[in-house]
Amino acid sequence: FFRRKSSELAGELSTLTQKVQPFISETIPCLCSELAQLQGTYILQGDYDLKVMRQEYYINRQKTFINHLVNQLARHQFLKIACQLERKHIASAHALLRVIESELHSYLSAVNARLGHCNSLIQAASEVREQGAIDDRDxxxxxxxxxxxxxxxxxxxxxxxxxxxxxxxxxxxxxxxxxxxxxxxxxxxxxxxxxxxxxxxxxxxxxxxxxxASSTTAEPVLTPWPLMRALDDMENANAQVEVAVEEVTKARTQKIKIFENRAHEVGRERQVFVDFFSNHERLKNQVRELTSRVKALQE
The missing domain is CATH 4.10.280 (MYOD Basic-Helix-Loop-Helix Domain, subunit B)
Structure with missing residues (x-):
């Protein structure tokens, strides 16, 4: 590939050289002489040599820059080819990995199927009753x-x-x-x-x-008098606390009952208020029902 590219570049350079040579030998001197005639000036030999040397210097610099560009282009082409080859290798490796993955999945499914068969066989073998049962008469x-x-x-x-x-x-x-x-x-x-x-x-x-510890005789020291008095006081306090707790509990129970009855009565009052303004028939029916209940209770 590089040889082909170098041969193509050499052919292009030779073609360009052949095309540029007539301009250098014929066209440029004619143009310079015509320009000198039009300007009415004389071209000195020293100035002409300086211009030629400067032009050659510029041409050499251009050739150097062109060679640098050609080398850069060659490097770019080489990197492009290397990237293409690497991409091909990666694609082939990816395809190979996909094939390996599919094969591994197939192997895994086969192994799972075999394990399932083995487990079913083990379970069936464990469920089989053993020989040599106990006699029912024993x-x-x-x-x-x-x-x-x-x-x-x-x-x-x-x-x-x-x-x-x-x-x-x-x-x-x-x-x-x-x-x-x-x-x-x-x-x-x-x-x-x-x-x-x-x-x-x-x-x-x-x-x-x-x-x-504090006994002067051989008998043990029992509970001291201050401790006994403190225990009695504590028992009395406990009894008072129990009575107070019972009273508070009773009062709370009564208040809860009153609150429940009051809530029921408030709901009934609201319903009567609504029926009084919006549903007279329902209010009349409730009055009749309550009257019948009172009569039944009196009887």
Missing amino acids: TFLHAVRDLLCIHSNSQAAVPTYMSAHALVQQISALQSDLLSLQSELETTLPADRKRCINELCTLIQTVEQLLF
Whole structure:
């Protein structure tokens, strides 16, 4: 690609050189001479050489700038090609990732389906009844089964069917629980008993110190007189508080009843007021109903 571009640029430069050469050799000198004739001035050899050198300098600078632009264009084209290639690679990688994702989704669905089949098979195998059922005529084994079921789960209902293998498993589990409890009892009971005895001894010593601290005799000191009087005062105050609370509760209950009756009466008064101005027939019917109720109560 770069070789083709360089060859195209070289061809274009040669074409431009061929086109510019007639202008430099023929057109520009003629124009300069015509301009000198029109201006009526003389062109000195030194000035002409200076102009030619300056023009060559400008041309060289232009060539340098053109080369710089050509290099920049080449870099831009190279970056453009690199970006296109990178885009193609990214697109191919994205397509590959999409294919991988679809394959993984298919594998995942297949694995989930297999897991569902396995779970259904496991559930079906667990629901299959074991061989070696207990004889219905054997009341002892049925009683053992009931006891084991009650010990294993007190809230669940007793199953109507149990195999001998399951019964043996429950007995083994019960035996292992018993052994673990015995070992725990042997290890923890002495320490707990010693701790409880120490706590009781400490409590007894504290009580003895409280009872015999200010006693001059061998008898314990009972409740002091100021404390007894304070307790009596507290009981009297509690009784007074209870009486006051009962009175307040009764008054509150009465006020609530009065308020409820008053609210009902206010609602009835409002309804009578509305009926008096808007619905006379309804008011008359209510009066008749109340009159009949009063007569019925009098009778």
